[in-house]
Amino acid sequence: MTDTAKELGDLHWLMAILQNIDVGLVVLDRQYKIQLWNGFMENHSGISPQNAKDQCIFELFDEVPREWLMQKIEPVFELKTRAFTIWEQRPYIFRFKNSRPITGRAAIMYQNCSIIPLESVDRVANHICMIIYDVTDIAIHQEDARLAQQVVAELSEFDHLTDLHSRSHWQPLFEREFQRCTRTQRPSSLVIFNIDQFNDINERYGHHAGDQVLKVVADCLRQTMRQTDSACRYSSEYFAVLLVESDQDTALFFAERVRKRLSSLTIPVTEADLKITLSCGIATINERLQHPYEWEAEAEQAVKLAHDQGGNRCMIRPPNER
Amino acid sequence: MITERVSLTEDQRDCYQEIVNVAMGQAADRLARLLDAYVVLPIPQVNLIEANDLHMAIQGAEDNHAISSVCQGFIGSGIAGEALLLFNDTSFEDLATLMNYSGPLNRYGELELLMDVSSVLIGACIQGIGDQLGIHFNQGHPVVLGQHCQVADIVKSGNHQWNKTLAIEIHYTLEHVNIDCNLLLLFTEDSVAKLNNKIDYLLD
Secondary structure, rough: HHHHHHHHHHHHHHHHHHHHOOOOOOOOOOEEEOOOOHHHHHHHHHHOOOHHOOOOHHHHHHOOOOOHHHHHHHHHHHHOOEEOOOOOOOOOOOOOOOOOOOOOOOOEEEEEEEEEEEEEOOEEEEEEEEHHHHHHHHHEEEEEEEHHHHHHHHHHEOOOOOOOHHHHHHHHHHHHHHHHHHHHHOOOOEEEEEOHHHHHHHHOHHHHHHHHHHHHHHHHHHHHHHOOOEEEEEEEEEEEEEEEOOHHHHHHHHHHHHHHHHHOOEOOOOOOEOOOOOEEEEEOOOOOOOOOOHHHHHHHHHHHHHHHOOOOOEEEOOOOOO | OOOOOOOOOOHHHHHHHHHHHHHHHHHHHHHHHHHHHHHHOOOOOEEEEEOOOOOOHHHHHHHOOOEEEEEEEEEEEEEEEEEEEEEEEHHHHHHHHHHOOOOOOHHHHHHHHHHHHHHHHHHHHHHHHHHHHOOOEEOOOEEEEEEOOOOOHHHHOOOOOEEEEEEEEEEEEEOOOOEEEEEEEEOOOHHHHHHHHHHHHHHH
């Protein structure tokens, strides 16, 4: 008698655990009628165990997808193996509210579900148990992480001041173009621009004026280049433009257009109207180049030459042989 | 943490192979009934593998850029491991026909199929092995690699707690359809000793 009483007592607190555990427990029979409905399910659905008992789950909940769920559950009955669903497949099975309705950032509760077979004494699985996990926080965090990665990728792709590509984004494009040109034997050109006396502008009129100048140069490049070309802020007052499928003459024509266009502009800053000029260095790909950095080095040499000769001019590397 | 060096005798290897064979035999029958297709019974490979080998295997699975692998942790009687299902050269259309899936075969459709197939294959195998060893394995929730879990991240993450471990590889093919996948069961280094004890008990 005392043993039975103890067993009943044990059963009582086991039931209390099932009732209070913070996961949903639903037992279904072969006809998908609810046999057990724990406190979690009751609280979130508003349907008491008495009202849920012996009801077909699909009739009680419109949102529970019949075909889909049966496809998961039937093998559990048949094979007596477990089945799993994750929120990435379907955000929820039961449309429950977020368990933090005020501060939670999703309206609904994301759910994972395990479906386990329940064998009777004759070793036949006549019942299955669905275990519903609330994974809202995980789902939200994963979405946050994805968005954050996207933002980081965008930030590193563009130079924030000029909105041109950043050097780190441009460099792989440039290197790929080098590989492509060496393979196809087609010419492409690299033009590097340097703003003459840029440091003087910064010192005399302040960095804000310098920033204005950089923006104007970037705009000018954007307006002059073709869509297939790619420009980047190369380093502080240097810009690089990769001219795809362009020989030396085309590149020179382009660089001259940019140079003339810019020298005709007046840039109003707080204290004065500025006139600026550019030094341009052009390097067209040629068979002597073994590595992309040699190509860059030629353009850099050319721009230095243009600068050393007083600026406001375009120089070509290697010198035109004609 | 110093763990014993993992090793495997020939007898133990044969025994593992036999256990997996039996488990697969049981599972194949049920699979055939569920899928209504003849499952070619594979000969399982039992090997001790290095961490690098695993990374190569996972990386290979991601090369075609489609989501094509699922992993699931399991644990029972202190023996822990992970099941990895890698689809090599599988047509999702064939898989859909096999699983009676009628929805569109977009990324979500493929995810559905992957989850359903992995539930069945992983579940059947782990359960079969557990039954013979008298271990009730508890399975965690499956994770689809390459979806929220980049292979490159796994490979470079600091989770290299093992150098060598026991890998049971089962190569599934189905007759007349283009489905070819590898199921890898990997046990943690410290589980191998416990598992070997169980095996030795069976060998005696």
